[in-house]
Amino acid sequence: RDEGMYYCMASKEGLSVESNRVNISVDDRLMISVMPTNISIGEGGTAQFTATASGINKMNFAYQWQKNDSNSLPNMASGVSTSGAVSKLTISNLTKNDEGRYYCTVTNEWSRSVRSD
Numbered sequence: 001r002d003e004g005m006y007y008c009m010a011s012k013e014g015l016s017v018e019s020n021r022v023n024i025s026v027d028d029r030l031m032i033s034v035m036p037t038n039i040s041i042g043e044g045g046t047a048q049f050t051a052t053a054s055g056i057n058k059m060n061f062a063y064q065w066q067k068n069d070s071n072s073l074p075n076m077a078s079g080v081s082t083s084g085a086v087s088k089l090t091i092s093n094l095t096k097n098d099e100g101r102y103y104c105t106v107t108n109e110w111s112r113s114v115r116s117d
Contacts, residue, residue, distance in 0.1 A: 007020065052087075067102050079092075
């Protein structure tokens with residue numbers, strides 16, 4: 001990691017001088033700043049869930065949508081679109097089988113993950 005105390009030291013002919021020391025800390029917290037919300041839509045309708053992650057290096061976030069703790073999406077009419085820090089799950093032609101709890105798990109490039117419970 002790049003965190004730590006940094007300083008510059010210059011020396012010449014047995015003399016040396018040192019700069020002020022500075023501490024650098026890297027904030028790599030990962031969080032979901034916009035969570036998917038509960039919705040109620042009739043059969044045949046379209047549901048859309050949105051998750052927005054925040055943290056550093058948003059372009060390297062990986063998103064995984066889950067239904068009821070399973071790693072699969074609900075039906076063939078579902079799709080995921082992701083752009084930078086925002087991921088959307090869209091489920092078209094809803095049926096009773098699409099009922100459930102949906103989660104989004106976001107992972108950053110340092111393998112830190114957070115889930116939208």
